[in-house]
Amino acid sequence: MTGLFKGFQIQQTMSSEMLLDFSETSGAERKQDLSEDQEEKQKPRVNEGIEPVSKRRMKKLRKQKQWEEQRELRKQKRKEKHKRKKLERQCQLESNSDGNDRKRVRRQVVHSTLRLIIDCSFDDLMVLKDIKKLHKQIQRCYAENRRALHPVQFYLTSHGGQLKKNMDDNDKGWVNWKDIHIKPEHYSELIKKEDLVYLTSDSPNVLQELDESKAYVIGGLVDHNHHKGFTYKQASDYGIDHAQLPLGNFVKMNSRKVLAVNHEADNHKHSVSILECCIGVLPTICSFHFQLEYCKEIP
Ligand SMILES: C[S@@+](CC[C@H](N)C(=O)[O-])C[C@H]1O[C@@H](n2cnc3c(N)ncnc32)[C@H](O)[C@@H]1O
Secondary structure, eight states: OHHHHHHHHHHHHSOHHHHHHHHHSOHHHHHHHHHHHHHHHHSOOSSTTSOOOOHHHHHHHHHHHHHHHTHHHHHHHHHHHHHHHHHHHHHHHHHHHTTSOGGGTTSOOOOOOOEEEEEOTTGGGOOHHHHHHHHHHHHHHHHHHHHOSSOOEEEEESOOHHHHHHHHHTTTGGGGOOSEEEOSSOHHHHSOGGGEEEEOTTOSOBOOOOOTTOEEEEEOOOOTTTTTTHHHHHHHHHTOEEEBOOOTTTBOOOTTOOOOTTEEBTTSOOEEOHHHIIIIIHHHHHTOTTHHHHSOOOO
16 A cells, blocks of 8 residues: 555656556566655755656666667677678688689589680781770680680680780789680690681681580681681681681671671570670570580570
């Protein structure tokens, strides 16, 4: 009865929020709170207009303040934890991949034995603008091949002159390229004659299948049709095999059947450059039985 009365007295001085707190406390706590609150109440007030605050409430406010003050610290700790986890994941991936490119870890990369050469011996026939285009195409080929599930053995031969200078001027990143043979020698000094097949649109031979043991050569020549038949003549003079890609059924060609930068293969919507076409998309557009063995999935 007294407790109830005390409770009633205290309730009169409390805000509605405090009433809620009060209703949630246990009997023992309530008793303690009541006596604490009574003590508080009996203290002389400096300013009678201000509502008295219980010890419990003070404690709660202190804790709240502390929580607010440590907000930045908690944020910092969260960031550190995130970084640590990321680093751990990276280390895990690196140890799984034996030091190979991390992106490849989750995929089964099977290297093809097929060699693909970009013959860069036409440096003198190109103006700087076209050299830059060739450089871009080579970069794209390199990237395509690095991403491919079955990358070819990729070569750049007769590397030098304006092309090398342009590559050097553009950050020299190519010196760190992996899975590519960049050679100053002519391809004929590096590969057996009987293994070579020059890909050229002027060849009367239409390629029927890809031979894994062969080295297919692509002319690194951006010539806007100024040097028609040039690579075909060279290949014939060297006495090496040559062939044109069987593109007719798959790509809308111009009358000369030379691939241009933005040709689209009919069976997928993917613009291809001359060189890309040969490296990544060639097996698809040729629709060979092992087409998917070579090329990465095209978005
Ligand atoms: C722009 S073309 C150069 C054309 C140049 N007039 C020539 O004589 O080869 C660049 C290279 O792409 C390859 N290429 C383009 N279209 C081709 C096709 N239909 N068949 C085979 N190779 C092709 C060739 O290797 C060619 O040297």
